[in-house]
Amino acid sequence: MENRKKIILCKCIHNNLLDTKKVETIESDLTKIDCHVILVDDLCGAIINKNSDILDAINSDAQTVIMACPKRAVEWLLKSAEINIDLNKPEYINLHTASPDVVSNLNLGEVIDSQKPPQINIQSTDNWVPWFPVLDFDRCTHCKQCMSFCLFKVYEVDADDRVVVKNPQNCKNNCPACARICPEIAIMFPKLNESPINGDVVTADDESKNLRLDLDKINDGNMYDALKARNAKNRAKLLKRSNIEKALEERKKCGCDPGSPFKMDIS
Secondary structure, X not given: OOOOOEEEEEOOOOOOOOOHHHHHHHHHHHOOEOOXXXXXXXXXXXXXXXXXXXXXXXXOOOOEEEEEOOHHHHHHHHHHOOOOOOOOOOEEEEOOOOOOOHHHHHOOOEOOHHHOOOOEEEOOOOOOOOOOOEEOOOOOOOOOHHHHHOOOOOEEEOOOOOXXXXXXXXXXXXXXHHHXXXXXXXXXXXXXXXXXXXXXXXXXXXXXXXXXXXXXXXXXXXXXXXXXXXXXXXXXXXXXXXXXXXXXXXXXXXXXXXXXXXXXXXX
16 A cells, blocks of 8 residues: 555654643554554754655655644745645644544544554654744745844845745744744744744734834834834834833843843833
């Protein structure tokens, strides 16, 4: 049965996002059905490193089911790694919201032991926690605000002057500060248990909550003068005050020098 479904299950071993018992139940149930199973310690790390087993599964003729974080995050993660695949082909199951009995809904027959394909285990092999931003280019306007705000050179611009995540390993674990100051809610952190930054679909309510405070009124000179120069032809973006305050605090925890020219005074 060469066209068995291929099931990719991300265990997301970092950041304690998933219910351990739920993952164990799903993993156990997958051993009882007729499919190829690929267990991944961390799908973000496997994709960014272009793991061959993941690429083969997604590019195969068989139907692929990806059990991981929200679909928007997974799709743009695959795109950001420049993986040339048909993103409409896989079926996506959000493990954050899926029930423990999700496997029973896949409509696969019980396995015959002698025919069960060997399970593939993709383990994290280094100390790096794959925490990094993923950009939704359907929303990103390349205003470069994230690049100006980030202190760790995670972002750069490409030959077409578009913002890209160039150095994902520079990102500081558990710091989603840049996502909070993104006017378009285009930055995702799949390991953050907070919608819509985790990759959930952005709703009209999310957008209305995000657009509140005129950045022109939060001006400490260097950072926003640069932003204004870059966006001279565009109306200043509006952001919610609490988002900016939280972003500054998260960035500070990552080692921001209080005397940094990026420091902002919110009055």
